[in-house]
Amino acid sequence: MKTLIDHLSQYADYHRDPRNIHTHFVGVPMIMFAVVLLLSRPVWWLAGVPLSPALVGAVAAAVFYVRLDLRLGLVMSALLAAMLAATTGMDALATTPWLAWGVGMFAVGWVIQFVGHYYEGRKPAFVDDVMGLLVGPLFVVAEWSFALGLRKEVQHAIEQRSGPVRERVLERAH
Template sequence: MKTLIDHLSQYAAYHRDPRNIATHFIGIPMIVLAVVILLSRPGWGFAGLWLSPALLLALMASVFYLRLDTRLGAWMALLLAASLWAGAYLAAQPTSTWLASGLGLFGVGWLFQMIGHYFEGRKPAFVDDVMGLLIGPLFVLAEVAFLLGQRTSLKQQIEARQAALTSTSARS
């Protein structure tokens, strides 16, 4: 299994332009929320929980994130729980509200992604590795942590890996 450093370094290679990273701060949360909203139907209330495909996906993603890194995984699980709450709320609304919310967030989120990758001049990471779809939200969270002065050791390890990858590709 790839490590956190492996995943984030590979993803970071596709995201070097600060404008692209900035668009990901907006686009990726919108897309994650949209997917949760759209997968919140069908759903069933049971013991105070909204059981839906979104819950199953969020649980599996949370386990994946927690296995990569406990602290970032816990934050991702909390963010996914908040998304599940919003998804359950919107799933209980009329179909037009639920669908417009989910599809609208999804479309606008991907528009931000396309704009960012236009600035980057490079295709999205998931085109070469579908895991990029799961790593993208974790990348955004890690970037927020770095901006807040947290996880500096992790940032240094990713940057060192990036430097090594760049020098290897330059020699090829």
């Protein structure tokens, strides 16, 4: 099994431009929320517990994240739980508004992602490895932790493999 550093470094190879990373701070959560919403139906009741494809997927993703790294995995698990809770009321919407919200957020999230990759000058990571779809949200949480001064050892290991995030050079008129 690949390690946390293996996954994040491979993903980071496609994300070294700060503008691309910043678009991911918006686009990835939108996509993730949209997927949870779109998988919130149908709901089956099993021993008094509402079971949906969203819950099954969230539990599987949480197990993956926690196995890679306990701290980041617990943050990801909390975010997934929050998204599941937030979609609970939305799954009761009529089909048209439920689909409009889900598909709309999904589409807008991807547009934001592709703008970021335009700046990057490189295709999204998932094109070469479908695991990028699962690693992307973890990458965003890791980048937030780095911005907060946390997990410097993880940041250093990623930068050893993928290089640092490029600094934007501002053109000055003289």
